[in-house]
Amino acid sequence: GQNIDQPTEMTATEGAIVQINCTYQTSGFNGLFWYQQHAGEAPTFLSYNVLDGLEEKGRFSSFLSRSKGYSYLLLKELQMKDSASYLCAVMDSNYQLIWGAGTKLIIKP
Amino acid sequence: IAGITQAPTSQILAAGRRMTLRCTQDMRHNAMYWYRQDLGLGLRLIHYSNTAGTTGKGEVPDGYSVSRANTDDFPLTLASAVPSQTSVYFCASSGTSGNTGELFFGEGSRLTVL
Numbered sequence: 206g207q208n209i210d211q212p213t214e215m216t217a218t219e220g221a222i223v224q225i226n227c228t229y230q231t232s233g234f235n236g237l238f239w240y241q242q243h244a245g246e247a248p249t250f251l252s253y254n255v256l257d258g259l260e261e262k263g264r265f266s267s268f269l270s271r272s273k274g275y276s277y278l279l280l281k282e283l284q285m286k287d288s289a290s291y292l293c294a295v296m297d298s299n300y301q302l303i304w305g306a307g308t309k310l311i312i313k314p
Numbered sequence: 315i316a317g318i319t320q321a322p323t324s325q326i327l328a329a330g331r332r333m334t335l336r337c338t339q340d341m342r343h344n345a346m347y348w349y350r351q352d353l354g355l356g357l358r359l360i361h362y363s364n365t366a367g368t369t370g371k372g373e374v375p376d377g378y379s380v381s382r383a384n385t386d387d388f389p390l391t392l393a394s395a396v397p398s399q400t401s402v403y404f405c406a407s408s409g410t411s412g413n414t415g416e417l418f419f420g421e422g423s424r425l426t427v428l
Binding site for chain 2: 209213238240246247248249250253292294301302303304305306307
């Protein structure tokens with residue numbers, strides 16, 4: 206079966222750095238996505254990786270290792286507004302998105 | 315700039331009733347999707363449409379139907395609602411079907427079936 210694993214919840218301190226991991230087992234691979242979802246709101250796109258390596262976008266970076274079936278989202282200089290759920294999703298060989306359950310990130314002052 | 319509009323935002327429904335969730339986008343996107351989101355589970359695809367006039371089944375299609383008469387509208391119908399269909403429903407669209415990039419989501423419809 207297809208599976209996306211990410212931690213259920215993480216806690217970090219304002220101003221710090223946090224890394225949210227995602228491992229996947231899917232039938233084929235056509236890219237990995239990270240979305241942010243604030244409580245009660247819609248998911249919004251953060252990043253897309255299809256090749257191995259690090260993609261940096263401001264305070265957020267996303268890393269991919271296809272051989273290990275592994276990705277992480279790195280958030281730097283954490284702000285209170287970063288408190289949200291972070292969703293990892295993989296596009297399989299049929300170009301369907303398989304979603305993880307999401308990681309709830311709690312930022313403390 | 316509306317993007318994707320869903321209605322209703324929230325609804326309480328008696329079991330056995332018929333319900334249609336509306337979804338309209340103004341971005342002229344070809345592909346549209348309906349997902350349900352339940353606590354502790356990832357987003358699960360119910361139905362999708364790669365272009366107007368075509369639809370396909372996702373991971374959890376039973377009890378739901380969709381239509382895609384034009385590019386902008388993609389309604390989701392529950393023919394006879396059951397309590398297990400209590401969930402938050404998200405409509406989404408993307409610029410191209412298949413190897414697409416960003417999904418744009420509506421604000422969600424929270425449905426409670428009693």
